Amino acid sequence: DTAVSQTPKYLVTQMGNDKSIKCEQNLGHDTMYWYKQDSKKFLKIMFSYNNKELIINETVPNRFSPKSPDKAHLNLHINSLELGDSAVYFCASSISGGANTGELFFGEGSRLTVL
Amino acid sequence: GENVEQHPSTLSVQEGDSAVIKCTYSDSASNYFPWYKQELGKRPQLIIDIRSNVGEKKDQRIAVTLNKTAKHFSLHITETQPEDSAVYFCAASSNDYKLSFGAGTTVTVRA
Numbered sequence: 001d002t003a004v005s006q007t008p009k010y011l012v013t014q015m016g017n018d019k020s021i022k023c024e025q026n027l028g029h030d031t032m033y034w035y036k037q038d039s040k041k042f043l044k045i046m047f048s049y050n051n052k053e054l055i056i057n058e059t060v061p062n063r064f065s066p067k068s069p070d071k072a073h074l075n076l077h078i079n080s081l082e083l084g085d086s087a088v089y090f091c092a093s094s095i096s097g098g099a100n101t102g103e104l105f106f107g108e109g110s111r112l113t114v115l
Numbered sequence: 116g117e118n119v120e121q122h123p124s125t126l127s128v129q130e131g132d133s134a135v136i137k138c139t140y141s142d143s144a145s146n147y148f149p150w151y152k153q154e155l156g157k158r159p160q161l162i163i164d165i166r167s168n169v170g171e172k173k174d175q176r177i178a179v180t181l182n183k184t185a186k187h188f189s190l191h192i193t194e195t196q197p198e199d200s201a202v203y204f205c206a207a208s209s210n211d212y213k214l215s216f217g218a219g220t221t222v223t224v225r226a
Contacts, residue, residue, distance in 0.1 A: 031212060041202055043159065043216040055212040090158065097212035101147050104214060106158040 003027050006091045006107035013081060014115055020077045021110045023091030031055075031097035032074040033104065034066060037088040046089075049074055050097055078112075086114045117142040119207050121217025129225050134192040136220045138205035141186070145207040148181060148188045149214070153202045162203075163190070195224045 006023040013019055025032065034046040048056040052068045063079045074091060091107040118141040128134045140148075149164035165172045165179045165188065172179050176195075181188040192199055205217040 033214075041153075041219045041221075043204060043219075045213050045215070048212040050212060058213070098210050101208045101210055101212075101214070103149065103161045103164070104151075104159075106160070108158055 004091055004093055004105050004107040006089075006110050008110060009108060010111050010113075012113045012115065015081055015083060017081050018077065018079045019081060019112070020075060021089055021091075021112075022073070022075045023107055024073050025091075025093040025105070026072065027093055027095075027105060028072075029093040029095050029105070030071060031094045032068065032071070033092045033094075033097075034074065034076050035090045035092060035106075037090060037109070039087070043090070047074075047076075048097055055097065081112075081114045083114050086112055088112070117145055117207055117209065117213070117215040119205060119215050119217040121205050121220060123220060124218065125221045125223070127223045127225060128195050130195060130197060132195055134190075134195055134199070134222055134224075136190045136203055136205065136222075137187060138189070138207075138217050139185075139187040140207040140215075142207070142209050143186065144209040146210065147208040147214075148179070149206050149208075150177075150179060150190050151204045151206065151216075153204065153219075155201070159204060192222075195222075197224050197226055200224045 004025045033048045047066045049068045088109045092104040146167035151159040153159040178191045202219045208214045
């Protein structure tokens with residue numbers, strides 16, 4: 001059983017298009033995240049959610065809109081894609097993100113290429 | 116917010132030698148310091164972590180040390196093997212739903 005699964009694994013699209021990435025975790029965790037990994041491998045947090053509620057929005061452009069229909073799912077929709085959005089996007093979850101922050105379990109990543 | 120700096124950015128070691136990666140953090144409230152390993156094309160995975168009430172932790176060939184006063188922590192890998200080749204990330208968190216990562220160290224173990 002995959003603990004954190006995200007789809008699709010690869011996206012290739014044109015500038016200006018809109019795309020979505022879906023993420024699901026079956027670990028029963030309360031907290032979910034989106035991280036962006038650029039070409040230099042830097043892992044930067046974008047959003048964190050706790051029990052469906054947005055906790056952290058790390059100055060991400062509002063073209064990026066996360067949605068958490070329940071605590072097991074955190075989807076990412078990106079409008080008007082730009083070349084600089086090309087990266088690997090990782091979804092992750094943890095038991096909690098506050099006082100008992102622990103291990104982050106990452107999904108396999110979704111490689112987005114904007115042409 | 117938290118700023119984590121990591122050095123070196125690349126490290127090449129002979130098989131069997133030790134590897135040391137160092138990180139510093141800026142937020143004195145940070146109290147959780149994990150290390151992640153990312154193999155090529157794979158997801159980051161936790162290899163060891165330490166909390167601020169502990170100065171050192173060891174798990175087989177890997178160990179982490181923490182100096183809260185100086186705000187730095189280090190990863191030590193002994194008797195390196197080819198499968199240790201990967202990108203290693205340090206990170207820090209202060210219970211604020213945000214784990215901040217260092218820029219990563221690419222470790223290459225030469226056979």
